[in-house]
Amino acid sequence: MILALLCSSAATHASTPIYLNDSCAIEERVSDALSRMTTAEKIAIIHAQSKFSSPGVQRLGIPGIWCTDGPHGIRPDVLWDEWDQAGATNDSCVAFPALTCLAATWNPEMSAIYGRSIGEEARYRNKNVLLGPGVNINRTPLNGRNFEYMGEDPYLTSRMVVPYIKGVQENGVAACVKHYALNNQEQNRTRVNVLVDDRTLHEIYLPGFKAAVTEGGAWAIMPGYNKYNGDHACENATLLLDILKGDWQFDGAAISDWGAVHNTEKVAQNGLDMEFGSWTNGLDWGTSNAYDNYYLAKPYQQLIVDGILPMSDLDDKASRVLRLIMRTEMNRNRPYGSLNSDAHYEAARKIATEGIVLLKNNNILPIARTTGKILVVGENAIKMMTVGGGSSSLKVQREILPLDGIRAKASSRGIDVAYQRGYVGDVTGEYNGVTTGQDLNDSRNAEQLIADATTAAKDADIVIFIGGLNKSGHQDSEGSDRKDFNLPYDQDRLIKALAEANPNTIVVNLTGNAYAMPWIDNVAAAIQGWYIGSEAGNAIADILFGDVNPSGKLPFTFARSLTDYAAHATSDSTMYPGTNGDVIYKEGIDVGYRYTDRLKPSRVNFAFGHGLSYTTFSLGKARLSAPDFDGNGSLTITVPVTNTGHIDGSEVIQVYVRDVKSTIRRPYKELKAFRKVPVAPGQTTDVTLSLDKSAFAFYDPSTAMWTVEPGKFEILVGNASDNITSTLPLNISAPMSWKDSELQ
Ligand code: BGC
Numbered sequence: 001m002i003l004a005l006l007c008s009s010a011a012t013h014a015s016t017p018i019y020l021n022d023s024c025a026i027e028e029r030v031s032d033a034l035s036r037m038t039t040a041e042k043i044a045i046i047h048a049q050s051k052f053s054s055p056g057v058q059r060l061g062i063p064g065i066w067c068t069d070g071p072h073g074i075r076p077d078v079l080w081d082e083w084d085q086a087g088a089t090n091d092s093c094v095a096f097p098a099l100t101c102l103a104a105t106w107n108p109e110m111s112a113i114y115g116r117s118i119g120e121e122a123r124y125r126n127k128n129v130l131l132g133p134g135v136n137i138n139r140t141p142l143n144g145r146n147f148e149y150m151g152e153d154p155y156l157t158s159r160m161v162v163p164y165i166k167g168v169q170e171n172g173v174a175a176c177v178k179h180y181a182l183n184n185q186e187q188n189r190t191r192v193n194v195l196v197d198d199r200t201l202h203e204i205y206l207p208g209f210k211a212a213v214t215e216g217g218a219w220a221i222m223p224g225y226n227k228y229n230g231d232h233a234c235e236n237a238t239l240l241l242d243i244l245k246g247d248w249q250f251d252g253a254a255i256s257d258w259g260a261v262h263n264t265e266k267v268a269q270n271g272l273d274m275e276f277g278s279w280t281n282g283l284d285w286g287t288s289n290a291y292d293n294y295y296l297a298k299p300y301q302q303l304i305v306d307g308i309l310p311m312s313d314l315d316d317k318a319s320r321v322l323r324l325i326m327r328t329e330m331n332r333n334r335p336y337g338s339l340n341s342d343a344h345y346e347a348a349r350k351i352a353t354e355g356i357v358l359l360k361n362n363n364i365l366p367i368a369r370t371t372g373k374i375l376v377v378g379e380n381a382i383k384m385m386t387v388g389g390g391s392s393s394l395k396v397q398r399e400i401l402p403l404d405g406i407r408a409k410a411s412s413r414g415i416d417v418a419y420q421r422g423y424v425g426d427v428t429g430e431y432n433g434v435t436t437g438q439d440l441n442d443s444r445n446a447e448q449l450i451a452d453a454t455t456a457a458k459d460a461d462i463v464i465f466i467g468g469l470n471k472s473g474h475q476d477s478e479g480s481d482r483k484d485f486n487l488p489y490d491q492d493r494l495i496k497a498l499a500e501a502n503p504n505t506i507v508v509n510l511t512g513n514a515y516a517m518p519w520i521d522n523v524a525a526a527i528q529g530w531y532i533g534s535e536a537g538n539a540i541a542d543i544l545f546g547d548v549n550p551s552g553k554l555p556f557t558f559a560r561s562l563t564d565y566a567a568h569a570t571s572d573s574t575m576y577p578g579t580n581g582d583v584i585y586k587e588g589i590d591v592g593y594r595y596t597d598r599l600k601p602s603r604v605n606f607a608f609g610h611g612l613s614y615t616t617f618s619l620g621k622a623r624l625s626a627p628d629f630d631g632n633g634s635l636t637i638t639v640p641v642t643n644t645g646h647i648d649g650s651e652v653i654q655v656y657v658r659d660v661k662s663t664i665r666r667p668y669k670e671l672k673a674f675r676k677v678p679v680a681p682g683q684t685t686d687v688t689l690s691l692d693k694s695a696f697a698f699y700d701p702s703t704a705m706w707t708v709e710p711g712k713f714e715i716l717v718g719n720a721s722d723n724i725t726s727t728l729p730l731n732i733s734a735p736m737s738w739k740d741s742e743l744q
Helices: 002-013 026-035 039-044 099-104 108-124 154-169 198-205 207-214 237-247 264-269 298-305 311-327 342-355 402-412 446-458 491-501 533-544 593-599
Strands: 065-069 129-131 174-180 193-195 220-223 357-361 373-377 416-420 462-468 505-510 525-528 582-584 604-606 617-619 635-643 649-659 670-679 684-691 698-700 705-708 711-720 723-732 736-738
Touching: 026 311, 039 298, 039 311, 065 311, 099 108, 099 154, 099 342, 108 129, 108 154, 108 342, 154 174, 154 198, 154 207, 154 670, 174 207, 198 207, 198 698, 207 220, 220 237, 264 298, 264 311, 298 311, 342 533, 357 604, 373 402, 373 446, 402 416, 402 462, 402 533, 416 446, 446 491, 462 491, 491 505, 505 533, 525 533, 617 649, 617 711, 635 649, 635 670, 635 711, 635 723, 649 684, 670 684
Parallel strands: 065 129, 129 174, 174 220, 193 582, 373 416, 373 462, 462 505, 505 525
Antiparallel strands: 357 525, 617 635, 635 684, 649 670, 649 711, 698 705, 705 736, 711 723
């Protein structure tokens, strides 16, 4: 209050208007700026003026907004009105690992480093809104965009997204969390209407967004392309007004996905603040000055001038945009950022090595120094993966390919490395005018490729197969879903042939999704390598040769077949990909391990939370701080973790909760706490984790409240969802219930 008075009087007596005085409170600056703006100026700042920018108010010296994708690196600059490259020579970046890999670190400190680093790159490039991170839940492994998200679990996603956002925003760059909400498939993404029950919406699909807003303090959010209950996300009053701006008290700007707006009245009244990417390119599509014809441009202005729509909604939108500008571009205290720094490459490599998951190891890894000859097989060993996949495609300053990383490390140890292609997948390497410059053409047919690879395999001590998916259409890519759960390009046949030719075959798959593994029993080791960006080759080599001890854990279930996922269990097309425009989430809360742990544990190759190490850990008996809990404060769980092997390593302690008896069907178990801890060989560390009342709650749609029923619960402690080492009984002694809005 004192500050506000000082600011007001300072403004009265000084020539500096309040909105320009950054020692004044932002709210005062926002209302001062708004009070000076004309209707046309308010309209101007709530929609795009180019592919990625919106104007400020030139007359008042208020700058505009520059957005950039996101979420794995800073996208190269495109032309004003087109997706084609601007041809800049200073817009190469560091590619950080995909968000699936970040989630697989199970280490919020890695999220903080990631957010800070990518925020610095955005800031240096003078972008003030980063279009990311993505927190949509992995409902189906066919979703082409899962690689941009953080897995199948709402709790893991929530814990990992918060530090990312804070790290980005420390730089005076807004994180724009996407794609709010229920954007869980790419097929038919702009039209699909999601029908989901309220409980599932709140328990599975919203927590990542809620944490981003209420804990991460995200300054922006991106409603997606899909519909929910008949209305597009950008025009959805339930999602935007009731939940986001009502229950969660979001004070930032809701920025449409590119081209996701369809109707002026709805979008004006239902809570969207900014419109980007509508049907025009500003040039030859639509009419001249087409940005003026955006739904939130002249058509909206006319409805206000005619008195059909109220000025109050426009004032709210313009205020939110002004707040976004004050928090970013008009924050004179923000740092300057940095681009392609050594620290960013180090961060990328550290996150990558912490996120790579060792799935299986028959004592063949790490690769022994005595190894004579390694054969590397597979297209993904030589293919740049940072180009492609849609809007997250990048123009990198450098990308170490897996084969090069392996060669460099092997040669320093005197180990020979040979290479065979094994399969030809997609030889193209271009996205929006960025080209890899690689010529990956190979005229051999599949039989010849397999024959050549297996012949060479017989001659090697170890075979490292590097394959998986890629960033082409119908793989891990925006705009389309996968068509098949199996690996493409005959890789299953190739891997089997390699394993037959050489029992020391190690499979390293680079994907953003789970896939079938019909060869898993035949291979000596398997690694889930994700898409890991600029430092891919170095990170993979660090793990293979044991310079880094793996500690990643799966952020989603690797089931045996597609029908082992609830959304596909009955091959019901109304559940996926949808019929007549609707997709019905009939499986409800049974997403990922919530389904497989209860009904199909034997149908899982690698469970949620699984990941091996080169050392071994033993988890001692866990203890609970009290056998009863009434909801006040928190409960503490302590578990002794011993490194029983010979090298340093980190283990992720995972705490799941089970409601033993409840009036409604609860998940068999739900992740509610986790902690990654380093433990030296021979040492035991007591790891403590805590749970508060939210760990025991379900969302009751009849009251719209989070509800805890008293009675018996179990606390399950382990190092994977399928490896529980302690089960602790707990009695909840009092009923509890609360609304999201009460937690603000
Ligand atoms: C994507 C968004 C992206 C935007 C801008 C859209 O097609 O869905 O994630 O941020 O384009 O490139």
